[in-house]
Amino acid sequence: MKTQIELYHRPIDVGACYSWTLDAASGGINIFSGIVRDNTKGRKTLRLEYEAYEPMALAEMGKIARTCAEKWPDMNALLIHHRLGSLQIGEAAVLIAVAAPHRLTTFDACRFIIDTLKQTVPIWKKEFFEDGESWVSAFP
Amino acid sequence: MKVQILAFGVTRELIGKNSFDFTVEGASTIGDIKQNLIKQYPALGKLTALAFAVNSEYEQEGFFLKDGDELALIPPVSGG
Numbered sequence: 001m002k003t004q005i006e007l008y009h010r011p012i013d014v015g016a017c018y019s020w021t022l023d024a025a026s027g028g029i030n031i032f033s034g035i036v037r038d039n040t041k042g043r044k045t046l047r048l049e050y051e052a053y054e055p056m057a058l059a060e061m062g063k064i065a066r067t068c069a070e071k072w073p074d075m076n077a078l079l080i081h082h083r084l085g086s087l088q089i090g091e092a093a094v095l096i097a098v099a100a101p102h103r104l105t106t107f108d109a110c111r112f113i114i115d116t117l118k119q120t121v122p123i124w125k126k127e128f129f130e131d132g133e134s135w136v137s138a139f140p
Numbered sequence: 141m142k143v144q145i146l147a148f149g150v151t152r153e154l155i156g157k158n159s160f161d162f163t164v165e166g167a168s169t170i171g172d173i174k175q176n177l178i179k180q181y182p183a184l185g186k187l188t189a190l191a192f193a194v195n196s197e198y199e200q201e202g203f204f205l206k207d208g209d210e211l212a213l214i215p216p217v218s219g220g
Contacts, residue, residue: 051148053146055196056193056212059196059197082219082220094220118218119217120198120217121217122148122212122214122219123219124149124150124219126149135150135215135218136216136218137188137218138149138150138188138215139187140188
């Protein structure tokens with residue numbers, strides 16, 4: 001399985017991610033992209049800021065890739081790109097792409113990857129509202 | 141024994157810096173240092189959760205630190 005895992009501050013190029021994931025032996029690619037929404041529970045969001053413990057975040061995403069290779073040995077390609085810094089409404093914060101011979105693996109793996117990333121990878125976002133700011137999930 | 145503490149996200153803002161050295165007498169666990177930090181920065185004790193990583197690996201509070209370790213404070217993650 002080929003793997004590409006990156007953290008960076010520039011916009012995510014969806015077309016380039018798709019092209020990298022294409023594989024002659026694959027019959028399907030599944031792409032999940034997490035984007036910046038304009039509100040949280042009705043409160044208007046202006047922008048988000050992301051930061052990471054970069055070496056550990058890359059290592060934890062590498063662990064996710066290794067778990068995927070064990071769970072879905074038919075997977076041909078896995079790409080995880082996560083953006084850092086200040087993001088505007090509608091911009092992609094994360095893009096996950098999985099290629100495999102058949103669609104089931106791509107759906108299941110994509111969901112597993114984003115769910116696990118949200119639980120284990122040391123990346124944080126701060127939400128900026130019209131009337132304040134807060135670190136997501138920091139306080140009860 | 142001296143460890144380097146790294147603070148991210150809300151912990152970086154509560155402490156006011158992203159990295160500092162922390163000196164302790166004798167053997168210390170992550171939990172010992174956590175209690176010390178909460179004494180200095182009580183808001184750390186009010187977080188939804190606070191996890192720790194030693195040299196980029198998650199470790200539990202009973203983990204014994206050694207001189208020169210890098211201890212990262214990991215408040216609730218929110219990537220994606």
